[in-house]
Amino acid sequence: MNKSTNGKGNNPSRDEWETPRELIELLHKQYDFNLDCCATSKTKKLLSYCSDFESFLGDGAIAWMNPPFSKAERMIEHFFKVIKNGVMIYRCDNMETAIWQRIILKNADWVFIPSYRICYEGMDGKGSRFPSALIGIGVKPPKNLKGIILEVRVDGTTTDGIPSKTKVLGILGILPNEL
Secondary structure, rough: OOOOOOOOOHHOOOOOOOHHHHHHHHHHHOOOOOOEEOOOOOOOOOOOOOOOOOOOOOOOOOOEOOHHHHHHHHHHHHHHHHHOOEEEEEOOOOOOOOHHHHHHHHHHHEEEEOOOOOOOOOOOOOOOOOOOEEEEEEEOOOOOOEEEEEEEOOOOOOOOOOEEEOOOEEEEEEEEOOO
16 A cells, blocks of 8 residues: 555645646636636635535536545535536546546546646646546537547437447547647
């Protein structure tokens, strides 16, 4: 077991890692977020933010969330309960975890895995040791980013019009000039 993370990888020392300004600005242009679900007055990326994640209700919000690592499971679960339209960022180095299997993959419309490591603000070094993913619900996948989009749908129709009776996890495509 890795003592620095208690074997879970959600080390509280990473709780203050902030979304890079360039990334949130690019995403904000596409989604026009109106709520930063997990922020403090110091870390907020939007004018409207919520520092008590269990109190946010989502009411019509197009939300952004970068959950603190030590509280990620509860926050992600709450995000999917109350947010109808939004995007979050979370580590994707191990999609076999309960957070991914029980929460994210069962609730997300899509998962976008960038072809590069995110360099969070407030961390030392040139990038995190693990990859990150953007996870969306009720909105289209991101544009103008290099990476792979995984579509996740339950009992509906995939974006290519193919009916789906069960959960589908499929690669929609690799964006041009990305490999």
